[in-house]
Amino acid sequence: MGVAGGLVIGFLALLVIVGATVWLGERSNTLFQQTASQRDTRIASVELRDSLRTAESSQRGYLLTGNEIYLAPYDTAKARARQQMSDLERFLASAPQPPPFLPRLREAVDEKLGEMDESIALKRAGSDFDALSIIRSNRGKALMDEINVFLYGAMLDADEKSTSFEVEQQHNAATLRWVSIAATFVIVLVVAAVAFTVYRNRQEIAQARDEVRAINLTLEERVESRTHELALARERAEVLLSEVNHRVANSLQLVAALVHMQSKTVTDESARGALQETESRIQAISQIHKSLYTSSDVTSVALNDYLGVMLDNLGVAMRNEGHTAQLTSMLEPVSLPTDQSISLGVVATELVTNAFKYAYPAGQSGEIRVVLRRLPEERAELVVQDDGVGLGGAERRGGTGLGSKIIAAMAAALKTNVEYINRAPGTAARLVFSTAQTA
Numbered sequence: 001m002g003v004a005g006g007l008v009i010g011f012l013a014l015l016v017i018v019g020a021t022v023w024l025g026e027r028s029n030t031l032f033q034q035t036a037s038q039r040d041t042r043i044a045s046v047e048l049r050d051s052l053r054t055a056e057s058s059q060r061g062y063l064l065t066g067n068e069i070y071l072a073p074y075d076t077a078k079a080r081a082r083q084q085m086s087d088l089e090r091f092l093a094s095a096p097q098p099p100p101f102l103p104r105l106r107e108a109v110d111e112k113l114g115e116m117d118e119s120i121a122l123k124r125a126g127s128d129f130d131a132l133s134i135i136r137s138n139r140g141k142a143l144m145d146e147i148n149v150f151l152y153g154a155m156l157d158a159d160e161k162s163t164s165f166e167v168e169q170q171h172n173a174a175t176l177r178w179v180s181i182a183a184t185f186v187i188v189l190v191v192a193a194v195a196f197t198v199y200r201n202r203q204e205i206a207q208a209r210d211e212v213r214a215i216n217l218t219l220e221e222r223v224e225s226r227t228h229e230l231a232l233a234r235e236r237a238e239v240l241l242s243e244v245n246h247r248v249a250n251s252l253q254l255v256a257a258l259v260h261m262q263s264k265t266v267t268d269e270s271a272r273g274a275l276q277e278t279e280s281r282i283q284a285i286s287q288i289h290k291s292l293y294t295s296s297d298v299t300s301v302a303l304n305d306y307l308g309v310m311l312d313n314l315g316v317a318m319r320n321e322g323h324t325a326q327l328t329s330m331l332e333p334v335s336l337p338t339d340q341s342i343s344l345g346v347v348a349t350e351l352v353t354n355a356f357k358y359a360y361p362a363g364q365s366g367e368i369r370v371v372l373r374r375l376p377e378e379r380a381e382l383v384v385q386d387d388g389v390g391l392g393g394a395e396r397r398g399g400t401g402l403g404s405k406i407i408a409a410m411a412a413a414l415k416t417n418v419e420y421i422n423r424a425p426g427t428a429a430r431l432v433f434s435t436a437q438t439a
Contacts, residue, residue, distance in 0.1 A: 010190035013183040020179045024172045031165045031172075037091060038158040038165070044088040045151045045158070051081035052112060052147065056140070059116045063123055063131055071120070078113055085109050092154065099157070105150040112143040300437070301341035303372060303380075304331035307348060311370055314349060318356040324365040325356055325386070331372040334380045334435060343410040344382065344433065347418065350403045350410075351384040351429045359388025359427065378436040385428035391420060 055077035061070030085106060092102050115134060122131035134140070195205060308331055315327040336344065348370065355368045371383040411417045414433045421428040 010187050013186040013190070017180055017183045020176055024176045027172055028169055031169050035162050035165045037094070038162045041088065041091040042155050042158040042162075044084050044091060045154045048081055048084040048088055048109070049148065049151050051077045051084060052109070052144065055081060055113070055116060056144065059120060060135075063119060063135065066123065066128075074116075074120070078116075081109065081113065088154070099154065101150050101153065105147065108143050108147050108150070112140060112147060115140045115143065300335045300337055303334040303336055303341060303344065306341060306345065307331055307370070307372060310345060310349070311352065314352055318353070323356045325360055325368050326365070327352065327356075327368045327370070329370040329372075331370070332374050332380075334372060334374055335437075336433075336435060337437065340414055340433070343413040344431075347407055347410045347414075347431060348382060348384065350407050351418075354403060355384060355386045355388070355427075359386035361389065364388075374435075375432065378434060379432060380435050382431045382433070383428055385423065385426060387423070387426040390425055390427055391422045 055074055058070050058072070058074040058077065062068070062074075089102060089106065092098050119131045119134045119140075122128075122134070308329065311327060311329050318325075318327075352368060352370065359368065360366045366387050368384070368386045371385075372380065374380050407418055411431060414431075416431060416433050419430045419432075421430060
């Protein structure tokens with residue numbers, strides 16, 4: 001192979017590297033934009049769902065109590081839902097193949113908002129029976145279920161596309177790596193052949209080697225600088241997320257204080273009890289965010305620390321209400337993602353509150369025990385038990401059943417259920433859940 005032939009081969013190998021780098025760089029940019037679009041779609045779907053749920057909760061609270069304070073977040077949530085629906089339509093409509101359910105999703109959202117507006121208007125006009133008739137028709141629930149199905153489909157599709165884009169990026173990176181290795185190997189052979197042929201040009205080769213070394217040194221400095229910038233960016237992101245959790249916790253504490261103040265002005269005992277239970281639930285969720293902004297890990301919650309503080313606060317609150325039962329706990333170290341920790345905290349709050357209220361009749365005292373322990377195969381269990389009147393006594397009590405519905409809903413969010421055990425005497429409520437960290 002002559003010098004000219006070697007140079008041609010080396011030049012072609014260099015062109016392959018440059019061409020592959022340019023093409024893969026452009027493709028990576030395209031994939032990044034597509035991934036960002038899917039991320040925006042998913043965020044819009046989640047925020048639309050959350051806004052509708054907030055509006056629905058506000059509507060239900062107002063219809064059940066007639067208290068205008070429940071409507072405070074309603075208009076804001078409704079406006080956000082309309083804006084997020086518009087954003088979601090824009091994101092989905094820009095896709096190469098817009099989903100066929102998009103028009104129906106818009107109709108369902110409009111119908112759901114209209115249904116809530118109508119029921120609130122009837123309640124304000126004093127037509128309580130007509131307002132509740134709209135709720136009992138289950139039309140609103142059917143619309144919400146249909147919207148959830150559409151939004152879940154949109155989120156699932158966005159997740160699948162994002163995953164496929166990530167896989168393609170990894171494949172492209174691997175392709176570029178192998179192309180670079182192969183082309184570099186060819187170039188090395190060519191350089192060796194040419195160097196052997198033109199060995200008399202040692203000085204020029206040495207000079208070229210020094211230049212390459214200088215380039216490599218500069219590259220190392222740039223890589224080190226970029227690594228430092230990325231570390232600073234990550235620290236800023238963690239600080240920002242911690243600040244968000246701090247503000248959320250403060251906002252929830254404010255809401256809990258407002259509910260507490262409202263309960264003090266209510267003369268109806270059942271309404272006061274409902275407000276006090278609502279305050280406890282808000283406090284349980286607030287404690288999650290407080291745990292996050294006081295922890296170095298903003299993605300998971302140490303349940304033993306979180307439940308310990310929450311149970312202390314709940315015990316004080318129940319004693320202030322006149323309950324005499326003693327609350328004790330045995331909590332092993334268990335970590336759980338934020339969303340699952342919120343569900344578990346609400347379940348624990350409901351079970352302990354029920355034990356305080358119903359396990360021991362008036363004038364009697366006893367012990368309520370909360371146990372959190374790790375189980376094999378990335379599982380854990382939460383047990384709330386007492387030595388009180390037992391399940392038979394519980395069946396004779398009155399109540400709205402809202403606490404049981406909340407417990408069932410939160411347990412379903414954890415993909416499990418609560419098992420009630422008659423201890424004779426007393427009752428034990430046991431919840432087994434997974435602690436596996438999902439991606």
